[in-house]
Amino acid sequence: SSGINAEYGRAERKVRRLGEQTRAMLGRYEVVTKAFGEDPKRMEPNEFFKFFTEFFVQFDKVERQLVAESAAQGKVHQPLTREASRNLVREAMVRHSEML
Numbered sequence: 001s002s003g004i005n006a007e008y009g010r011a012e013r014k015v016r017r018l019g020e021q022t023r024a025m026l027g028r029y030e031v032v033t034k035a036f037g038e039d040p041k042r043m044e045p046n047e048f049f050k051f052f053t054e055f056f057v058q059f060d061k062v063e064r065q066l067v068a069e070s071a072a073q074g075k076v077h078q079p080l081t082r083e084a085s086r087n088l089v090r091e092a093m094v095r096h097s098e099m100l
Contacts, residue, residue: 029045033048035093067079
């Protein structure tokens, strides 16, 4: 009986922690979607984050094209560093928020 009670207590704590983490995640999701001018109650997370996925797929495609074009012209192309990529994304987010 004490083994079952102990297991029940652990499970109860895990469920409580999961609930707290879910509420925190939903709160962050609300902040992010509103920052991009979207209504978190009208847009599911998978729909919202799909925009970012599509953006990065297109970004990679364009970068590969630029590398190929540079190589065809005999130029050496230096890929963007992570920091440069982050700065570009940050700048795009600022510009987007200014447009709202």
